[in-house]
Amino acid sequence: MAGEWLTATANTNMFTYEVAPVFTLMEDIILSRMRAKVGWTGGDGILVPGGALANLYSVLAARYHKVPDVKFQGMKYLPQLVMFTSEQGHFSIKRSAAIMGIGTDNVIQIRCDGRGKMLVSDLESEVEAALARGCLPFYVNATCGTTVLGAYDPVHEIADVCQKHGLWLHVDGAWGGSVLMSNKHRHLLDGIERANSMTWNPHKLMGVPLQCSAILLKDKGILQACNSMQANYLFQQDKNYDMGYDTGDKAIQCGRHNDIFKLWLMWRSKGDRGFEDHVNKVFEHAEYLRRKIKGREGFEFVVEKGELTNVCFWYVPPSMRTLQPGVERDQQINTVAPKIKARMMESGATLVGYQPLGNLPNFFRMVISNPGVTEADLDFFVEEIERLGRDL
The missing domain is CATH 3.40.640.10 (Type I PLP-dependent aspartate aminotransferase-like (Major domain))
Structure with missing residues (x-):
């Protein structure tokens, strides 16, 4: 700053x-x-x-x-x-x-x-x-x-x-x-x-x-x-x-x-080691979120073993969990992320992006780049998705 x-x-x-x-x-x-x-x-x-x-x-x-x-x-x-x-x-x-x-x-x-x-x-x-x-x-x-x-x-x-x-x-x-x-x-x-x-x-x-x-x-x-x-x-x-x-x-x-002065001053302050710790920390946060989601009822990965700090997943509400894989299930799941995102905006507690990809229905894309994020923040994020989407 x-x-x-x-x-x-x-x-x-x-x-x-x-x-x-x-x-x-x-x-x-x-x-x-x-x-x-x-x-x-x-x-x-x-x-x-x-x-x-x-x-x-x-x-x-x-x-x-x-x-x-x-x-x-x-x-x-x-x-x-x-x-x-x-x-x-x-x-x-x-x-x-x-x-x-x-x-x-x-x-x-x-x-x-x-x-x-x-x-x-x-x-x-x-x-x-x-x-x-x-x-x-x-x-x-x-x-x-x-x-x-x-x-x-x-x-x-x-x-x-x-x-x-x-x-x-x-x-x-x-x-x-x-x-x-x-x-x-x-x-x-x-x-x-x-x-x-x-x-x-x-x-x-x-x-x-x-x-x-x-x-x-x-x-x-x-x-x-x-x-x-x-x-x-x-x-x-x-x-x-x-x-x-x-x-x-x-x-x-x-x-x-x-713009160079911002980068020069930050590099002088943090050094190579500081930037390395920064990058490693956000990767650790992404891995924590993956572990949090893995096996949790209602959560499904788009790609489980992501390479960067993008964690992409679907939330499947209880009403849709018995649906068999296919077009009808995809159509219903496609509506979930936009509705939860709208509720997030209205509540003001958290915000995360969603998008489709190819033929895949809409999914959440949580991207972590801030080392100030805590595990408690990520716990809240997952629980908030469940709270906002449980009745869909």
Whole structure:
């Protein structure tokens, strides 16, 4: 919070080194440290307001890397570009395609298994099918920490496909990337060092105040080459310092809020160990909730052994517990979570999201990211669902 207040007090733009020298160096240091956690030496990156914008940067960089002339000549003379992401990936990948003129129809959604993880065999088939159609595949998005189930796509296997076909591999770790801070859980991102770029949102699992997201790249120079306009009224090329510190020329934005100070100050305060304890604690809370629900009458898991801190489950009221599995049962259970959620809002005691997924009826999605949550809070949460839904 102190970082938030001081950031607002300074009210400093981040587009050139001379305007914000200390904050520019803070950003350089922190992004270097984040890339080191990924397993990269060198590389590049920039802080952005959110994961959707970070994902857009990744598509821009990947397209420029594949067809650099697109910056000057546009898309007119190119074959149809094609991108790939899982059917449970974030919507911002498709929106990036829409923004960039690639088109949402050219974002191929890859099927997932029952745990929400991308099926690499389907990815391989879709890449080959796109090539057979005369298209130009250039980008694969692997989601590490899907929004609903918290699943991690298999990065190593996806990287093999990308290496075979010369595709840019982006890892959307907006939600799940912060497991890199935990020695206990970083195995979920095995293979991340093989990616070309990564989205990482410290304002999610690490608890940094909004907005604080990063787009990280394995190689230096692509962001600058892709986005730079070298406007000489702002980014003079004969300044008396390294022009690489004028980050505004590699950003989509020009003016940019000084969000880095919040992350820098928090990292200085907590250290690697503090963030590791933070991440481990929320995983422990999620596991406690799973144990609480497992075997409890009326509660059924969507995925019992979730990978992240997303705990997804149905509550089945007593009146529906004798129904046989099938369409009628699903239709009735589909109405339960919305009704309980409405009662939660009216009572004001607790609040949790719900959603369907594919053909599955509505279920609750409890996501734990606050280490201040206690076991007593989670006990109350479960009991409150029972109280509000018992008569349905």
